[in-house]
Amino acid sequence: MKITKIDIITRPEKLEELKEALNAIGVAGMTVTQVYGCGLSKGHKEVYRGKEVTINLVPKVKVETVVCEVPVEKVLEAAKKSCHTGNLGDGKIFVYPIENAVRIRTGEEGDIAIIDPK
Amino acid sequence: MKITKIDIITRPEKLEELKEALNAIGVAGMTVTQVYGCGLSKGHKEVYRGKEVTINLVPKVKVETVVCEVPVEKVLEAAKKSCHTGNLGDGKIFVYPIENAVRIRTGEEGDIAIIDPK
Amino acid sequence: MKITKIDIITRPEKLEELKEALNAIGVAGMTVTQVYGCGLSKGHKEVYRGKEVTINLVPKVKVETVVCEVPVEKVLEAAKKSCHTGNLGDGKIFVYPIENAVRIRTGEEGDIAIIDPK
Ligand SMILES: Nc1ncnc2c1ncn2[C@@H]1O[C@H](COP(=O)(O)OP(=O)(O)OP(=O)(O)O)[C@@H](O)[C@H]1O
Ligand SMILES: Nc1ncnc2c1ncn2[C@@H]1O[C@H](COP(=O)(O)OP(=O)(O)OP(=O)(O)O)[C@@H](O)[C@H]1O
Ligand SMILES: Nc1ncnc2c1ncn2[C@@H]1O[C@H](COP(=O)(O)OP(=O)(O)OP(=O)(O)O)[C@@H](O)[C@H]1O
Ligand SMILES: [Mg+2]
Ligand SMILES: [Mg+2]
Ligand SMILES: [Mg+2]
Numbered sequence: 001m002k003i004t005k006i007d008i009i010t011r012p013e014k015l016e017e018l019k020e021a022l023n024a025i026g027v028a029g030m031t032v033t034q035v036y037g038c039g040l041s042k043g044h045k046e047v048y049r050g051k052e053v054t055i056n057l058v059p060k061v062k063v064e065t066v067v068c069e070v071p072v073e074k075v076l077e078a079a080k081k082s083c084h085t086g087n088l089g090d091g092k093i094f095v096y097p098i099e100n101a102v103r104i105r106t107g108e109e110g111d112i113a114i115i116d117p118k
Numbered sequence: 119m120k121i122t123k124i125d126i127i128t129r130p131e132k133l134e135e136l137k138e139a140l141n142a143i144g145v146a147g148m149t150v151t152q153v154y155g156c157g158l159s160k161g162h163k164e165v166y167r168g169k170e171v172t173i174n175l176v177p178k179v180k181v182e183t184v185v186c187e188v189p190v191e192k193v194l195e196a197a198k199k200s201c202h203t204g205n206l207g208d209g210k211i212f213v214y215p216i217e218n219a220v221r222i223r224t225g226e227e228g229d230i231a232i233i234d235p236k
Numbered sequence: 237m238k239i240t241k242i243d244i245i246t247r248p249e250k251l252e253e254l255k256e257a258l259n260a261i262g263v264a265g266m267t268v269t270q271v272y273g274c275g276l277s278k279g280h281k282e283v284y285r286g287k288e289v290t291i292n293l294v295p296k297v298k299v300e301t302v303v304c305e306v307p308v309e310k311v312l313e314a315a316k317k318s319c320h321t322g323n324l325g326d327g328k329i330f331v332y333p334i335e336n337a338v339r340i341r342t343g344e345e346g347d348i349a350i351i352d353p354k
Binding site: 004009010033034035036037038039057060062072076079080083084085086087088089090091092093094095096097 | 123137146147148149150151184214215216217218219220221222223225227231
């Protein structure tokens with residue numbers, strides 16, 4: 001089965017909703033990093049703490065999840081739905097190919113390393 | 119159009135210059151993470167806060183940017199130029215293939231999700 | 237020579253052992269990020285600070301290393317051995333293809349950017 005990594009970069013206040021949305025479609029694990037986003041685009045004006053921010057660094061979260069059984073399309077739908085406000089700064093999703101995965105506890109490799117043990 | 123992800127790992131004090139260099143070539147967004155770098159190489163001695171550091175963890179920044187219109191080669195040039203000091207520890211750039219991108223605000227997928235809306 | 241990126245997500249208390257294990261097989265550099273792991277699986281119960289944690293965020297470290305001379309298989313072995321406890325939460329390893337690498341100090345591209353200068 002094909003293994004895929006998905007990065008979701010969004011507003012920190014959406015993390016809880018995103019976690020629940022991913023859980024609901026059967027995503028079994030994720031890794032969260034505090035990051036800073038930078039909109040360098042000319043017209044970019046995002047509101048952060050009541051102020052318009054231009055090229056500065058705005059706190060965001062990056063949620064990484066590696067999936068194989070759960071279809072990528074379902075993850076995109078869940079992330080789009082839970083992270084959407086309609087305003088600038090809602091974030092981006094990036095999808096990457098992945099060659100292999102290992103579960104350290106058991107040494108299992110490949111799709112079985114990602115699939116949740118029953 | 120091909121979508122590519124570029125990671126630039128460099129000195130924190132170079133972040134401002136790097137941001138401006140990327141902005142100047144039309145890069146529309148980036149994500150910044152505080153990381154720790156570890157030079158494990160035998161001969162590695164990097165100077166950090168006036169002291170020679172060997173295998174310890176030295177603060178670095180990781181700048182991730184996903185591009186499609188802006189050529190990868192131009193990003194490499196801009197990063198090499200703005201982050202270069204000539205000393206050990208200037209950092210590394212890594213280039214990755216990417217399968218898809220989504221703009222959460224609009225739901226757009228593919229290259230259009232990366233290209234700055236006019 | 238093929239260039240590969242390996243992400244190792246594991247317990248923070250295993251970082252020192254992992255660094256030494258990677259050093260021993262000739263890995264010349266790595267980047268460390270403090271992250272939060274989330275086990276969303278139904279049966280997931282990890283012990284953190286003496287308490288059973290369910291879907292909450294547990295501190296983890298992510299170690300990224302890009303290799304070309306050192307075989308991926310040796311990195312997986314070293315990481316599995318040094319990070320293994322046998323308990324839930326030991327972590328995951330993910331292996332990614334990479335298109336190019338640059339050493340900022342010298343401008344070198346490709347495998348030579350990764351291989352430790354003698
Ligand atoms: N090209 C990019 N590469 C890497 N990260 C990006 C990129 N574009 C946006 N990001 C990350 O996503 C965050 C949110 O971006 P944002 O929603 O503003 O994207 P955008 O392209 O400006 O879309 P919008 O048109 O909705 O503003 C940014 O703060 C940054 O962390
Ligand atoms: N192989 C690698 N994999 C992942 N990250 C790396 C690797 N090599 C270097 N880095 C990251 O880049 C940072 C800067 O590395 P550095 O400039 O010292 O690279 P280097 O290979 O030692 O080059 P130099 O010969 O210029 O010292 C490191 O602190 C680390 O975060
Ligand atoms: N599918 C995944 N995608 C991204 N990160 C993951 C994924 N699964 C686990 N992780 C990361 O790895 C960390 C450790 O996971 P863990 O060892 O609990 O994996 P697991 O699949 O639950 O394995 P185990 O059966 O040993 O519990 C998590 O806290 C999270 O940071
Ligand atoms: Mg924006
Ligand atoms: Mg070095
Ligand atoms: Mg688990």
